[in-house]
Amino acid sequence: MGDQALAVRGYPGTPARGRVGEAYTAYRLGMWMFLASDCVLFGSLVGAYWGIHSRLAPGAGPSHGFPLGPTTVATYVLLTSSVTMALGMVSAASGKVGGARLWLLLTLLLGASFLGIQGREYAAMASHGLVLGGSALAGAFYLLTGIHGTHVLSGLLWLLGALVNSGRPGRTPETTARSLQIAGLYWHFVDMVWMVIFPTVYLMPLAR
Amino acid sequence: MASAAEAAPAAPALPLRRTRADAGLWGWLVTTDHKRIGILYTVLGLLGLVEGGVLAVLIRLQLARPGQHLLVGDAYNAVVTMHGVIMIFFAATPILWGMLNYVIPLMIGARDVAFPRLNMFTFWLTLAGAVLLNLSWFLGGAPSAGWYAYVPLSTAFARGIGMDAYAVSLLIAQAGSAMTALNLLVTIVALRAPGMTWMKVPPLAWFTLGSMALVITAGLPFMVGLLSILFARWFGVGVYTPSQGGDVTLWLNLFWMFGHPEVYILALPAMGMITEVLATFSRKPVFGYGSMVAAVIAGVVPLSWIVWAHHFYVAGLSASANVAFSATTELISIPMAVIPFVWIGTLWGGDLRFTTPMRYAVAALFLFLIGGLTGLVNGNSAEDRLINATYWIVAHFHVVILGMIVPGILAGLVYWWPKATGRLLSEPLGAATFWVLAVGILLTFVPQFLLGLDGMPRRIYTYVPGLGWHGMNFLSTAGALIMALGVVLYVLNLAWSLLGGARAPADPWDGRSLEWTTPSPVPAYNFARLPLVEAREPLWHAKLHNRPVPEAPEDLDPGREGHLIHMHSPSAMPLLSAVGVFVAGYGAMLHSLPLVGIGGAVLALGTLGWALEDAWGYFLAVGAD
Numbered sequence: 034m035g036d037q038a039l040a041v042r043g044y045p046g047t048p049a050r051g052r053v054g055e056a057y058t059a060y061r062l063g064m065w066m067f068l069a070s071d072c073v074l075f076g077s078l079v080g081a082y083w084g085i086h087s088r089l090a091p092g093a094g095p096s097h098g099f100p101l102g103p104t105t106v107a108t109y110v111l112l113t114s115s116v117t118m119a120l121g122m123v124s125a126a127s128g129k130v131g132g133a134r135l136w137l138l139l140t141l142l143l144g145a146s147f148l149g150i151q152g153r154e155y156a157a158m159a160s161h162g163l164v165l166g167g168s169a170l171a172g173a174f175y176l177l178t179g180i181h182g183t184h185v186l187s188g189l190l191w192l193l194g195a196l197v198n199s200g201r202p203g204r205t206p207e208t209t210a211r212s213l214q215i216a217g218l219y220w221h222f223v224d225m226v227w228m229v230i231f232p233t234v235y236l237m238p239l240a241r
Numbered sequence: 242m243a244s245a246a247e248a249a250p251a252a253p254a255l256p257l258r259r260t261r262a263d264a265g266l267w268g269w270l271v272t273t274d275h276k277r278i279g280i281l282y283t284v285l286g287l288l289g290l291v292e293g294g295v296l297a298v299l300i301r302l303q304l305a306r307p308g309q310h311l312l313v314g315d316a317y318n319a320v321v322t323m324h325g326v327i328m329i330f331f332a333a334t335p336i337l338w339g340m341l342n343y344v345i346p347l348m349i350g351a352r353d354v355a356f357p358r359l360n361m362f363t364f365w366l367t368l369a370g371a372v373l374l375n376l377s378w379f380l381g382g383a384p385s386a387g388w389y390a391y392v393p394l395s396t397a398f399a400r401g402i403g404m405d406a407y408a409v410s411l412l413i414a415q416a417g418s419a420m421t422a423l424n425l426l427v428t429i430v431a432l433r434a435p436g437m438t439w440m441k442v443p444p445l446a447w448f449t450l451g452s453m454a455l456v457i458t459a460g461l462p463f464m465v466g467l468l469s470i471l472f473a474r475w476f477g478v479g480v481y482t483p484s485q486g487g488d489v490t491l492w493l494n495l496f497w498m499f500g501h502p503e504v505y506i507l508a509l510p511a512m513g514m515i516t517e518v519l520a521t522f523s524r525k526p527v528f529g530y531g532s533m534v535a536a537v538i539a540g541v542v543p544l545s546w547i548v549w550a551h552h553f554y555v556a557g558l559s560a561s562a563n564v565a566f567s568a569t570t571e572l573i574s575i576p577m578a579v580i581p582f583v584w585i586g587t588l589w590g591g592d593l594r595f596t597t598p599m600r601y602a603v604a605a606l607f608l609f610l611i612g613g614l615t616g617l618v619n620g621n622s623a624e625d626r627l628i629n630a631t632y633w634i635v636a637h638f639h640v641v642i643l644g645m646i647v648p649g650i651l652a653g654l655v656y657w658w659p660k661a662t663g664r665l666l667s668e669p670l671g672a673a674t675f676w677v678l679a680v681g682i683l684l685t686f687v688p689q690f691l692l693g694l695d696g697m698p699r700r701i702y703t704y705v706p707g708l709g710w711h712g713m714n715f716l717s718t719a720g721a722l723i724m725a726l727g728v729v730l731y732v733l734n735l736a737w738s739l740l741g742g743a744r745a746p747a748d749p750w751d752g753r754s755l756e757w758t759t760p761s762p763v764p765a766y767n768f769a770r771l772p773l774v775e776a777r778e779p780l781w782h783a784k785l786h787n788r789p790v791p792e793a794p795e796d797l798d799p800g801r802e803g804h805l806i807h808m809h810s811p812s813a814m815p816l817l818s819a820v821g822v823f824v825a826g827y828g829a830m831l832h833s834l835p836l837v838g839i840g841g842a843v844l845a846l847g848t849l850g851w852a853l854e855d856a857w858g859y860f861l862a863v864g865a866d
Contacts, residue, residue: 059355059431059432062427063424063427066426066427069458070457070458071461073458077461077462077466078465081465081480084491085480085486165477165478166479168479168485168486169480169486169487172473172479173480176465176472194852
């Protein structure tokens with residue numbers, strides 16, 4: 034081709050038309066691929082937990098060790114955070130950045146409450162002797178719920194970043210809506226994973 | 242390479258402005274150019290290959306004669322373990338990732354990968370993993386429980402820092418691999434040149450798609466398992482410990498759910514490279530392209546998820562499980578066998594040119610036959626009972642690797658070397674190297690098959706005289722030394738080419754795909770004008786019609802405005818983030834929570850900078866209006 038690079042021009046301020054679309058497609062696709070990968074991660078953790086649980090003698094289950102009450106509340110809190118996240122995404126998509134920020138804030142509070150309740154539960158269980166290095170079941174429980182909790186924490190930091198970013202100069206309602214679409218995919222996924230963990234860990238032993 | 246003039250940012254200043262450096266050492270440390278990252282990966286992998294190769298020679302020297310004292314007991318175990326871990330994770334993987342990084346965007350007509358900063362981050366993670374693993378040599382002993390790290394050898398019985406280094410370095414390297422895979426997947430799906438519909442995608446990109454789909458899925462059970470090993474050693478987590486109610490077979494499953502697909506993760510890109518080389522040097526389109534795509538995507542990938550238990554038939558699986566896994570194992574040989582037939586059909590009636598890459602490609606066809614057919618034997622659970630844990634198994638998987646993955650890599654390196662360096666390699670030296678390596682590979686591993694059938698167990702550091710094993714062991718060691726000579730010759734050829742090789746034209750091999758339309762070495766922007774793809778082999782199609790590959794109109798080229806090409810800025814954030822991961826990893830190795838905290842804080846800082854720095858890069862003026 035023989036083309037020569039002649040000069041470099043400066044940063045052009047607003048991104049050109051085509052590139053935003055291309056980058057958005059790539060980010061959204063990348064998030065779906067990440068979630069596919071995360072499915073296998075939680076599949077392995079749930080499988081490991083269930084494998085170890087099924088080795089327990091009948092009746093030796095942890096039903097007294099994993100208190101249902103507070104965690105049921107936490108489950109509803111997390112589910113509600115998905116509703117507020119969805120409402121935030123809808124607000125952003127219809128150009129109401131102020132409304133979206135409010136919903137985002139509410140989502141953050143609900144997510145933080147979930148982690149708070151889980152932290153209290155961890156402390157209560159540890160005082161009953163259910164510690165990370167104790168029984169295999171305790172180890173599997175902390176690995177599974179701990180990695181899920183880490184996902185929730187990462188999601189909170191991400192949403193906090195999105196909240197800050199949405200107010201920065203150069204952001205348009207359109208860019209905010211797009212970044213919330215991708216953050217929302219992640220947040221809903223993390224909530225859905227809890228919808229598998231909760232019955233597996235807390236409800237199934239009751240059915241035995 | 243394009244010369245970078247001064248950049249004058251005219252825009253509203255965002256909080257963090259990215260660096261513009263692209264020269265000198267700093268330019269390489271902060272680059273986001275897929276070609277430079279590809280070269281970094283490949284160099285790291287070649288260093289790993291040399292280290293793993295030296296360890297292999299040490300193993301063979303110890304076993305050359307009965308009763309040797311070169312490597313005894315745990316020293317032997319450590320060398321065997323490090324040989325396996327380095328060859329898989331820090332030689333084959335980085336070399337392949339590097340070559341794919343370099344070639345895939347060029348082949349599909351893209352200017353970079355989808356996430357250039359993530360690309361650099363994953364390289365730093367791989368490097369951090371390699372450094373942490375090798376630090377264990379100096380911090381009280383390398384891991385010695387085998388690359389498969391069976392519990393409790395890797396947990397309760399492994400003293401020192403070795404297995405912690407294993408778990409931490411592989412967690413980091415696997416996280417990097419998963420992100421590379423995600424990056425290449427999105428690149429192939431979203432950034433193909435205008436006109437490149439799915440049935441026009443180059444074979445290598447299809448094989449890469451299959452391999453990367455396996456990385457982002459199969460890699461995760463392994464990471465869960467590694468984390469559990471680390472936590473078992475650090476906090477006493479009992480998921481693998483029967484006395485705590487745990488299960489040792491949990492690790493077997495988590496490891497081999499990854500460990501078996503890993504074979505295909507490495508083999509598929511290598512097979513893709515062989516397919517490209519065969520088509521070019523047969524001067525024929527790939528035969529049976531559709532069946533090849535179907536075999537890879539609908540056959541090899543899904544089946545490789547469900548064969549893992551054939552690695553531990555003897556661990557006490559039920560008879561019905563053994564039958565089921567035998568059946569899936571034999572079944573996967575059908576789509577795997579389609580690919581050699583694709584190669585034979587491509588060669589058939591072709592105008593063959595036996596260049597160095599072509600020699601390796603044709604050799605792979607023969608050597609893979611040995612690896613594949615012997616796999617049918619040990620894939621059957623009844624036969625596996627007789628040969629399990631003998632040298633038959635060692636010979637089988639080495640012939641698969643050295644008969645398929647390594648020739649694919651060696652062919653691909655020679656094939657794309659002129660594109661990446663702008664220099665040609667020596668053909669006579671290349672041919673000589675090929676024969677030395679071919680003789681070395683066969684002489685090393687054919688005797689090992691016979692030793693295995695004669696009952697020589699693997700994982701032993703010596704044997705007594707009088708068992709009739711010394712002759713074959715001696716031959717095998719001789720073969721390993723010949724192979725080492727071949728590797729030295731291969732590297733000499735590369736060095737000679739860099740120092741004084743002839744300048745390479747844009748299309749030295751009479752190629753068929755888009756990378757050969759770019760100058761050698763490739764400029765930073767790859768394509769001044771994105772190509773418009775009209776056929777499966779765009780360059781070959783254009784040559785047949787006696788004209789250049791057409792250019793895409795500007796509205797189909799999102800990275801272009803007139804003669805300005807959008808470029809991604811370099812970024813220091815991937816490096817900063819990876820420094821955090823390295824410190825945290827070092828802390829985890831030493832079981833030090835404060836160090837993990839410091840590393841985590843640096844990582845958080847890097848990620849924050851990553852999120853806040855300007856994202857849109859700059860424009861490069863290419864050609865005149």
